[in-house]
Amino acid sequence: MLTLEKRPNPSKGWTLATPVLAVIFTMIVGGILFAALGKNPFETIRTIFVDPLFSEFAYYYRPQLLVKGAPLVLIAIGLSFGFRAGVWNIGAEGQYIMGALFGAGVGLALYPMESWIVFPLMVIAGAIGGILWAMIPGILKIKFGTNEILVSLMLVYVAEQLLASMALGAMRNPEGMGFPGSRNLSQYPSAANLEIFANSGMHWGVVAALIAVIFAYITLARHMFGFQVRLSGQSPRAAAFAGVNPKALVLICLGISGGLAGLAGMFEVAGPAGQVSIDFNVGYGFTAIIVAFLGRLHPIGILLAGGLMALTYIGGEIAQSTLGLPGAAIQLLQGMLLFFLLAVDVLTNYRLKFGQGELA
Amino acid sequence: MDLSSINPILLLASLMVAATPILLAAIGELVVERSGVLNLGVEGMMITGAVCGFAVAVTTNSPWLGFLGAAVGGAVLSLLFGFLTQYLLSNQVATGLxxxxxxxxxxxLLGQGYIGIKAPAFPDWHIPLLGDIPVIGPIIFQHDPIVYLGLILVGAVWWFLNKSRGGLILRAVGENHDAAHALGYKVVRVRMMAIAFGGACAGLGGAYLSLVRVPQWTEGMTAGAGWIALAIVVFASWKPARLMLGAYLFGGVTVLQLNLQAAGLAIPVEYLSMSPYIATIVVLVIMSAGRAPGSLGRIFHASR
Structure with a gap:
């Protein structure tokens, strides 16, 4: 008989080992899945996890790693504050869209003015857009006790409709021959989120993501606010005695995650995506939830997890074009990864005991 | 704009159809939450039910088998959640997500081969005598059987929770799992059964979308219906009777906005399409006073 015994403290070793274990399990079960789809499992796994880094075309894929990883890391860092404190913002996708709309809106309003001020203004507007959208669930939660999970998620669907309305209406390119979508911001030098070094994939969003990682690391490890966040998650009662204001904490956590998601959206729309179109968002806001958990809500972990998840996106695209692997299989693989992580996480907090323990 | 093109009888009749998938998913989740488990995976179970039901119905050419397949598919997926949260003690919010x-x-992935196919027909029942009553007949008594199954399930769940011994045990487990455990009830077993029931109901709700309401399979076709079902459980304060009110309110908003779109109201389509989600938020704000089951979302570990 197998029983579980709670550890007095979470195991440090398993905290580090479980994400690795989850990735291995995902590869094994993913391989079985690929075999069931009639693909060579070893070739498919290699294509997804190794080829983007080490194949002969890797010089093309490596920059993509930064392009895809940056929004994931940026959003996941924001989410990690809330998730640690027990504030569940799962509507990052909506805040991402709103950040993009606000940022692009400022850029399009100033078109065709050429000035260095345009891009910084867009960055600020993007952050504000995300923060405002995240404040809706925040304020409703502290004023009316409304569940922030449901409200933030409902707002994703509202934001998607708003995006469609903007792409087809207010922000449509007047010179676009009636096609949906805005002017291409990457062709408007003052507003474009260009690569800092050519062909490196290193755009301003990557810089922002790295700054966010450092900022989060210092805040969580050294600052009073980081302590309050961790305390609130572990014991809300103790946090109340320690003088943490729970309402302010909810708003700050939602504000950070909304602001960073908004920034990610703005950098995406001004750079890799280029324009406001109906479907420029590809679900980074949801994948970032996986990244945050896979990275154990720790800034460095999130950085690594974001890289891994970006790898599966790129490898998935390669497998799609060269092996004909269905795109949905990658989505399934990403979902599976989170499942396995949550499953093996039991080893972090509990000790396995064989044999019948003494009777209760 | 021509509002006279909206027929109120048809509107009310289609309201019942629009509310059914949400009602089915929500009544299942209500039982799960009353047992103290918060399963945020309703959307995932619904869409899996939608594709399983569609695939089975197309293959066997029988909608009934399709609904059965959807219930099984939803339940199997929910047991995965159950295994993780009940046996491996994982965080319920993260696991549900x-x-x-x-x-x-x-x-x-499963639905790839089924895009663009039409579901086998699922005829409405015309209940004799009752269906012939003017006005009320077409609104209430001329629907397909699953609409009535949904209503019967709500009644059955109400009876089970409030009048049966099993319901009492389930509520005890949900209110205080430690006390229930001390009394000798099998907390984990009760919860696994509740989770499977919730999964089956969500699967049925999903299949109702793909087999009756649309009736086609498209990716992501549930479009947040599972999350709205979760919201309606909160709105209903975990009481089955109020659940019906919530589902019909939501069904009403959905149908009304579709009718207004068709009637060519001056408001752009996108803003009308937002309305069900905004209505859900408004409802959550107004009705957030209910009391949740005591052990909702907490991990149960019987320490020795």
């Missing part, structure tokens, strides 16, 4: 992400991927 991952169930949704996983279900969306799984359904897209």
């Amino acid at each position: 991952s169930l949704t992400l996983f279900g969306l991927g799984l359904s897209a």
